[in-house]
Amino acid sequence: MVGPEIERLIQLLARLPGLGPRSARRAALLLMKRRDGLLVPLSEAMALAAEAVRTCSVCGNLDTRDPCTVCADPSRDRSTICVVEDAGDLWALERSRAFTGLYHVLGGTLSALQGIGPDDLTIAALVDRARNPEVREVILALNATVDGQTTAHVVTDRLAQADVAISRLAHGVPVGGELDYLDDGTLTAALKARRPL
Template structure:
């Protein structure tokens, strides 16, 4: 039986997505074996991140500065905004390096079952960004779930009378799939095949 401190660390790691109790214990053992090098580096990185982590005031991305690196990058096309449900979706799309515009994170998706209404999401700030001018296209990159498509439809309706082209990712994405779990090839094809929302 391991000490309480080791069990506490393993328990904390096991709550991370993709890590169960066994994987967490293996990670703890790896850190213990490399406690002279890996453990201090991990502790320093976590401490620095916890002190500097912030949410971007423009798009809702998580970064160590606000505006985030994407919003502050002058090479990004401010005329295009890609709307995603969560930060993980933003990171997944940006990893593909095919979208050169900016992003907007909603912070979830509409769900009557879970009690998530439009005012619970960052839809109003998105509308303000578009109303502020300088935006030609809004790409709706919602997950291919019923709630994701409901959210996309709601946003498309809200943007209907604004002078902006509204597109969405192609429906080649698997139904029930989530952007964070898709490979770059699938994401690239979906971005290239985006089309206007009817």
């Protein structure tokens, strides 16, 4: 029905998170309809990003410089490292402006089903960073999934070699959340993590 170039574009778009074949087809059609205003600038931006973006050799963040903007910022609190699964989690925390320390990107979580073990993540590099006398706390900001919790447990065991405090993000009722709409696991976590007022 369409040429191979368009079909390839649709197939590549369908690989993006949140886009299935139908959404990818609609996106490809929109891009082609707006060739000069959208398709050409997007392809140029993607080519520039592919050439310029690199992984930070210190924390694993994605940026156009190495060390990344966060690691190179002298105003960051160097006594605290926040451990995240991937760069998207780091960016989400940065958007909140609630954390002013450094980060460490693991590059995923442990997963027996996908064959991802501790050596496939940057856990050893984290332990090396945590041994720096300047570092006093490591915050585990991993997703509240089975794989995330398994990863947190392994990271905690490995960090026993370093003399640092280890904490994790709180889990439970979100700000603005209504109890009636929360799942049982979230309610259980919120009850277990309750604090005195």
